[in-house]
Amino acid sequence: MMFGENVAEMETSIADRISELPEFILHNILSTLDTKEAGRASVLSKRWYQVWSCIPVLDFRLQYYKMVYWDVSTKYGFNVDDDVIQSFLGFIDKTMQRYDTQKYRIRKLHLELPTPDKKIESLVDRWIRIAVQNLVQELSINTLLHYTSDYRLPEILFRAKSLNVLKCRDIVLPYYETMELVSLEYLTLIQKNVDMIHTDMLQRIISFCPLVEFITTTDLGNISLPWERKQSKFKTSPLRKFVYGQFNRFSTWPLEMNVVVLKNLRKLEIICATITDDIVSELLYGLVALESLVLDSCSLLECIMISSVSLKELRIKKGLDLMKVTIDAPNLIKFWYNCEVNTSLSLIRVLDHCDAQFSPLLYTMEDFITTDWFFKLKKILEDSKFFQSLVIDLPSYLGIDVEEDRLRTAVTDRPYKLRELKLHEPYTWDGIESPLMGLDGLFWICHPGVLSITTSLKNSSAESILDILKCKVQSWKHSLKSIEVEDIHGASCHPWDTEFRFRLLWL
Template identity: 50%
Template sequence: MELVSLTHLTLEQVSVNEDMLERIISSCPLVELDITDEYLGEVSLPWSRKVDGGVEGCGSGIVKSNLQTHSLQEFVYSSLGVELSWPWNMNVAALKNLRKLEFSCANITDDAVSEMTYGLIALDSLTLHSCSRLKYVKISSISLKELHISDCPDFLDDESPDSDSLELMTVTVDSPKLVNFSYNCNLETSLSLIRVADQCNAKFYPMVTDSLTTEWFVELKMFLMETKVFKSLKIDLCNSHEIEVEHDQLMNAGTGLPCKLRLLTLCGISDRTLTESSLVAFLHALFWCCHPDVLRIRTNVQNSASKLILSILKEKVQCWKDPLKSIEVECIESTKLFSYSPQLEIRLKLSW
């Protein structure tokens, strides 16, 4: 049947052949296709790769597809826990109207990303999540408006001798229309933003290790100062158990004034693993790096960490040169009150 108004179709744990998929797309001119699991390897796609002069597709020996995909606007290529192979060559001419593309746990290469972003002339949203083969990512697009990059080293086998060579090393972005950008990577990954929109809403989620040291905070501040585009910072402490910061070393680092931020979000703080003294050191170092207009704290309702942070902010935190002048509670919200782990969110307006 023809579903001319259908805009989104999800295929999950199903096997469809090329004829079926082509029929779906041709009968639903507005459809956005979403295939989200390991069964993707059984579906013929409008891309192919060449091996030893022959042509084969991804998964179980699928050959090159001749799908008429001009109407396709959205494609999600993802899997939870299973790394998917991705064809090396892509027919971007067959996807001239593709607007959203998402890769998660996909064995995609740097060259493929460059080819897609340059060749897909209508693409305005791209997501790259836990793509372990990416190393030197170059994104150049005159149409791209939304970009999400998250690198997850834990996805790799740490015991593999080649694991270090597969870590994401550099990310280069040249997208003058980019207005939304979220970036979740190690501080060691080099980020170069050649062109983005003047009012780009850029959010940075640095990866946090077991121990937060003085060197980590110095790297964080240098990263914020060099990129100059991030106005929102989120730090998740759920995997961090030690704060090892030397206040004197921070003061002598000579990196300049703290960076101005619109929003700083703290989550994953546990009163069982972080003591009052370690939280004091953590906030000292954090406000040495940045001065947020709004501080958002997300904790478990039963967790006393938020109360402890409020007490520290009022009494003990002195920032580099200038103290925190005033704190105003903007809002307090609770979510999932009847769940196993109800959450509390506190938003504080800070004056410096």
């Protein structure tokens, strides 16, 4: 028998073994694919077709169809925006009718649609009805490229007792008298226009769904939410998580929030919102069960006092205009601090073993980081004696101007002991020496046990970075005893980046 035949037999054997896996495992495999891709996999065997025909996760994305049919449309000259849409809608309708007839369970349904007209709206109503009848647990629906739509979610959806997750983008949230979303845990609304949200319905969901966590990037402004002071007759809200705001777009914070009815709130994230120092203090005073607080890109904050016995996690991100931060949180176990080195940090009651990370903001109009910047960074570390990790993001446009003699003379006491130094410099590692000068400055003020370097340069290797460190980083020559490669893996934030971890031993 030829070698090629052996390989073919081996591949067939492996395919047969995969086909023999239990149905729920094959469902999990196919659930990672777009529904059209999963359909293509079904041609592998009769077994795969049977599994695909009743897969509980249906993911219909028009954008994927457009990409697939683009080359074909160019070659044969048909209108991709018409023919592909009709083919796409027909495929969904045929699939949903099969699930309706066979009563197959639908656990998750994702619909990405063209801007709906009356015909499409009628189809979507039917698909949602089938999903509800087949005990759907998660529904995600949005229009392609986030076009504004007049499509109103049908009433039957709000009687879906099995629904756990509802995500809507630019889809109208209407009002219905009946609502039985007793299992709803997550509600996400991303709308361009607040008029797309019927406030009475939003009030009902937030006030009476016992498990719901509410996430919105819509500027709710001063709409009548159930926790406003004038709504004093509302019972305590079951809301556990509230995410409010949107990156790169300011949202108006609801000024008349009555925190008394939000005593069950555990997590609060505020992004790019018009929140002030006084509002932060009022929230922390009233939210007695709050465990996690995120303040991200809130430019009106100047001097904030974080005082909370219940708080366990605190993230202050992009605090560009913050002048002073005071923390009195005796049960804090995780802290992410992303402010400028000029910001004053005062700690009153914090745990010694709190996982505290400092990521100094380098968003500056200056072209260089100077020696004074390193002095200020050193002062924050030594005055607080709080941070275990230091995260430095070096933008590609930013240079480092270090006066080595001045830094060497000024830093005479023992460097700050640090658990880990994380250096993110995706574009500058190979060609520019200024990031290496930055390491000199950092090593003079702190001695990390681990150095983590994240880069997107494809040709980087642990050995090449190690050679650069030995040749160009001056601290290597006088205070660094040894360095070893500890680990190499993909970065968690961006899959195209690589993280190199080195173990450092100091004299």
